[in-house]
Amino acid sequence: MSTEVLDRLIIENDTKILFLILDGLGGLAMEGQGGTELQVARTPNLDNLASRSSCGLLTPIAPGITPGSGPGHFALFGFDPIKTNVGRGVQEAAGIGFPLQDKDVAARFNFATADKEGKIIDRRAGRISTEENKRICEKLRQNIRLNPEIKMFIETVREHRGVLVLRGEGLSGEIKDTDPQQIGLSPLDPVPIHPEAVKTAELVKEFIIQAKEVLAEEEKANALLLRGFAKNTGFSSMEERFGLEAVAIALYPMYKGIAHLLGMDVIPDLENINEQIEALKDNFDEFDFFFFHVKHTDSRGEDGNFIEKVKVIEEVDKLLPDILAPNFDVVVVTGDHSTPAKMAGHSWHELPLLISADICRVDPVAKFDEISCIQGVLGHLYTKDLMTLTLAHAKRLKKYGACRSLNHAELSGKNCGTTEKNRLS
Amino acid sequence: MSTEVLDRLIIENDTKILFLILDGLGGLAMEGQGGTELQVARTPNLDNLASRSSCGLLTPIAPGITPGSGPGHFALFGFDPIKTNVGRGVQEAAGIGFPLQDKDVAARFNFATADKEGKIIDRRAGRISTEENKRICEKLRQNIRLNPEIKMFIETVREHRGVLVLRGEGLSGEIKDTDPQQIGLSPLDPVPIHPEAVKTAELVKEFIIQAKEVLAEEEKANALLLRGFAKNTGFSSMEERFGLEAVAIALYPMYKGIAHLLGMDVIPDLENINEQIEALKDNFDEFDFFFFHVKHTDSRGEDGNFIEKVKVIEEVDKLLPDILAPNFDVVVVTGDHSTPAKMAGHSWHELPLLISADICRVDPVAKFDEISCIQGVLGHLYTKDLMTLTLAHAKRLKKYGACRSLNHAELSGKNCGTTEKNRLS
Numbered sequence: 097m098s099t100e101v102l103d104r105l106i107i108e109n110d111t112k113i114l115f116l117i118l119d120g121l122g123g124l125a126m127e128g129q130g131g132t133e134l135q136v137a138r139t140p141n142l143d144n145l146a147s148r149s150s151c152g153l154l155t156p157i158a159p160g161i162t163p164g165s166g167p168g169h170f171a172l173f174g175f176d177p178i179k180t181n182v183g184r185g186v187q188e189a190a191g192i193g194f195p196l197q198d199k200d201v202a203a204r205f206n207f208a209t210a211d212k213e214g215k216i217i218d219r220r221a222g223r224i225s226t227e228e229n230k231r232i233c234e235k236l237r238q239n240i241r242l243n244p245e246i247k248m249f250i251e252t253v254r255e256h257r258g259v260l261v262l263r264g265e266g267l268s269g270e271i272k273d274t275d276p277q278q279i280g281l282s283p284l285d286p287v288p289i290h291p292e293a294v295k296t297a298e299l300v301k302e303f304i305i306q307a308k309e310v311l312a313e314e315e316k317a318n319a320l321l322l323r324g325f326a327k328n329t330g331f332s333s334m335e336e337r338f339g340l341e342a343v344a345i346a347l348y349p350m351y352k353g354i355a356h357l358l359g360m361d362v363i364p365d366l367e368n369i370n371e372q373i374e375a376l377k378d379n380f381d382e383f384d385f386f387f388f389h390v391k392h393t394d395s396r397g398e399d400g401n402f403i404e405k406v407k408v409i410e411e412v413d414k415l416l417p418d419i420l421a422p423n424f425d426v427v428v429v430t431g432d433h434s435t436p437a438k439m440a441g442h443s444w445h446e447l448p449l450l451i452s453a454d455i456c457r458v459d460p461v462a463k464f465d466e467i468s469c470i471q472g473v474l475g476h477l478y479t480k481d482l483m484t485l486t487l488a489h490a491k492r493l494k495k496y497g498a499c500r501s502l503n504h505a506e507l508s509g510k511n512c513g514t515t516e517k518n519r520l521s
Numbered sequence: 522m523s524t525e526v527l528d529r530l531i532i533e534n535d536t537k538i539l540f541l542i543l544d545g546l547g548g549l550a551m552e553g554q555g556g557t558e559l560q561v562a563r564t565p566n567l568d569n570l571a572s573r574s575s576c577g578l579l580t581p582i583a584p585g586i587t588p589g590s591g592p593g594h595f596a597l598f599g600f601d602p603i604k605t606n607v608g609r610g611v612q613e614a615a616g617i618g619f620p621l622q623d624k625d626v627a628a629r630f631n632f633a634t635a636d637k638e639g640k641i642i643d644r645r646a647g648r649i650s651t652e653e654n655k656r657i658c659e660k661l662r663q664n665i666r667l668n669p670e671i672k673m674f675i676e677t678v679r680e681h682r683g684v685l686v687l688r689g690e691g692l693s694g695e696i697k698d699t700d701p702q703q704i705g706l707s708p709l710d711p712v713p714i715h716p717e718a719v720k721t722a723e724l725v726k727e728f729i730i731q732a733k734e735v736l737a738e739e740e741k742a743n744a745l746l747l748r749g750f751a752k753n754t755g756f757s758s759m760e761e762r763f764g765l766e767a768v769a770i771a772l773y774p775m776y777k778g779i780a781h782l783l784g785m786d787v788i789p790d791l792e793n794i795n796e797q798i799e800a801l802k803d804n805f806d807e808f809d810f811f812f813f814h815v816k817h818t819d820s821r822g823e824d825g826n827f828i829e830k831v832k833v834i835e836e837v838d839k840l841l842p843d844i845l846a847p848n849f850d851v852v853v854v855t856g857d858h859s860t861p862a863k864m865a866g867h868s869w870h871e872l873p874l875l876i877s878a879d880i881c882r883v884d885p886v887a888k889f890d891e892i893s894c895i896q897g898v899l900g901h902l903y904t905k906d907l908m909t910l911t912l913a914h915a916k917r918l919k920k921y922g923a924c925r926s927l928n929h930a931e932l933s934g935k936n937c938g939t940t941e942k943n944r945l946s
Contacts, residue, residue, distance in 0.1 A: 472895070
């Protein structure tokens with residue numbers, strides 16, 4: 097649905113929408129386990145909710161395409177993830193709460209250890225502490241001097257990881273990674289992929305040369321590897337796009353960062369899922385849209401740990417009544433992508449989806465898993481269409497291409513509620 | 522399927538196609554009713570037909586997008602409803618059989634009652650009679666004089682409703698409604714939405730000023746409210762697009778109007794479904810494609826009357842043998858959008874669909890409703906693709922991308938039958 101069309105259909109009302117996103121939710125059956133992680137998990141609350149919901153399966157990007165966390169979430173929030181791929185540098189900068197401006201170029205970096213010949217012998221510099229990282233970043237800031245028209249920010253993420261942000265006119269993110277991705281090789285040059293990036297690549301090259309000198313005396317962190325160069329092209333907010341006052345209730349920087357990029361409020365300093373649930377209750381009156389992110393389904397999937405991923409799912413299921421306690425008008429439960437323990441990584445497999453609302457069309461699905469959802473009334477959808485479908489269930493979309501008289505409504509004596517508004521559109 | 526591609530595939534033959542469109546067919550379960558309207562209705566004939574058909578579910582526009590009647594029907598007739606949104610003025614003009622020309626601009630109007638200060642106190646002028654309407658329209662025609670290069674048509678629809686049509690060079694339909702949509706307010710100015718509409722807006726303003734004078738002495742109809750301005754951009758006919766001689770067998774102006782816009786013949790003066798069935802039989806030899814429209818499924822849904830909508834469905838089911846009696850090669854049964862009684866209005870929920878033909882792939886669906894059709898072999902389709910699928914079942918489409926030598930066929934001594942053609946593709 098194009099932005100222009102959707103813009104004209106948005107209605108604002110006081111409905112409350114919950115997006116419960118279990119990162120990496122989808123899975124695969126593993127030998128001896130008796131099904132996928134979701135099939136094996138005991139999830140009475142999710143199953144009960146599914147039995148009162150519309151169910152289906154989501155394709156995050158396109159058949160066979162495995163999403164990174166960025167595109168997976170952008171699709172959840174109604175962007176076409178092919179057309180709006182956001183570089184990891186931008187995501188990472190936003191993820192640490194760095195106030196990115198439009199047209200900033202950001203890249204992630206690792207501190208690394210190089211041998212005398214400059215070949216990388218540890219891509220993570222022995223996982224130096226975050227404190228070490230901060231000390232070294234400050235040293236870099238003090239000693240590197242680039243073109244004065246360009247502002248440079250060198251920010252600690254944690255351990256060996258950081259973000260470089262460049263601000264100024266005419267910058268481009270079209271630059272290749274300098275991280276050779278394996279040990280025994282020297283860092284690569286920052287090669288421009290596009291002619292418009294030549295100037296920026298020169299600037300990064302200068303940065304790397306100076307950084308090398310500054311880091312020369314460091315024992316572990318004597319090299320820098322840059323990757324994920326990206327320009328912040330700016331995004332319309334959830335408010336601008338959908339008329340939703342949105343809030344992110346997430347623990348991890350990346351997801352907070354994406355939410356920040358999309359103009360959501362981000363609840364700071366949450367430490368665990370219980371605090372997330374508290375934050376959900378405390379902020380219920382203030383917002384329309386609640387992005388509640390659970391990370392550990394993905395983490396245990398990435399670990400290849402089937403049993404532990406099952407446990408995370410079961411924990412969330414146990415907490416589901418608390419999560420739903422504020423009484424949302426629309427509840428969506430799904431994930432951003434699959435992370436089958438069997439693959440110990442992200443995958444393209446579809447995600448189970450449920451949408452619960454008083455005007456959802458209830459189907460016979462009574463168990464929330466990848467196989468049961470095949471019988472769902474929503475069928476197979478692209479994730480990018482989920483947001484529109486959600487708005488519809490929240491009665492936040494007018495009728496498309498209609499403009500008729502009120503005769504009928506007035507005759508039947510109805511007042512001008514949401515249904516009536518639809519008729520007026 | 523793009524027009525250019527489809528154009529090259531069309532075959533004309535003598536197959537007969539029935540589109541049985543139950544307006545607003547899709548529904549939702551309502552408390553205490555035991556299912557959706559279609560699930561609750563006793564429909565032995567539809568169920569029997571479904572058991573010999575290919576079934577599926579149609580998305581009229583896009584997930585979550587609720588169609589007005591116009592886009593819903595344009596999609597049924599193979600248009601992309603997003604790319605071809607037709608203004609209501611154009612639909613209404615066509616609906617009363619007004620011979621719209623290309624580039625005409627049409628708007629719907631209501632006669633209304635204003636108080637001394639010009640504020641609207643009745644948006645329908647006390648529902649004046651159609652005769653009154655005709656008298657006042659004639660008075661307007663006699664007394665309003667616009668720019669002589671512009672032809673003006675003022676046409677009665679019925680009761681308080683009419684259509685204004687403007688014909689001339691350089692007109693635009695990009696004008697805001699003057700109907701304030703509620704009483705206690707004055708009519709709005711006809712504001713141009715696009716610079717190209719400035720001239721037309723001036724013209725409409727002049728029309729409104731003169732109309733106000735003409736209507737000043739009327740007791741009830743002393744004001745005019747205009748809405749749904751739209752330019753007739755012209756449409757290729759069903760004959761041009763699909764090689765189909767098409768006829769509409771419908772009772773309501775809007776659907777006859779859409780059929781007229783798309784170059785279908787329209788059987789006039791039908792009063793009820795029995796006359797529609799007669800017309801179907803009487804015209805069977807003359808046409809290839811029969812658009813048979815049933816309105817009351819939608820009307821009872823809009824009323825929020827679950828039981829009555831069930832009854833309409835059951836009535837159609839009883840008449841189904843008569844409707845099918847002429848023996849069509851392809852029968853399609855579906856709707857233009859859902860109108861769940863629970864919502865008392867249109868909705869985005871998918872429509873059940875069946876396609877019956879001797880070469881349809883029969884699936885296990887043996888009951889024609891929204892839930893059973895989940896199991897259908899057609900899966901989830903966009904309505905805009907239904908027409909192509911229908912033509913295929915009528916053997917009216919050539920193979921795509923087939924243009925190779927006959928060697929193989931010639932060598933094996935076979936003639937160019939269908940199987941052979943497939944092999945050559």
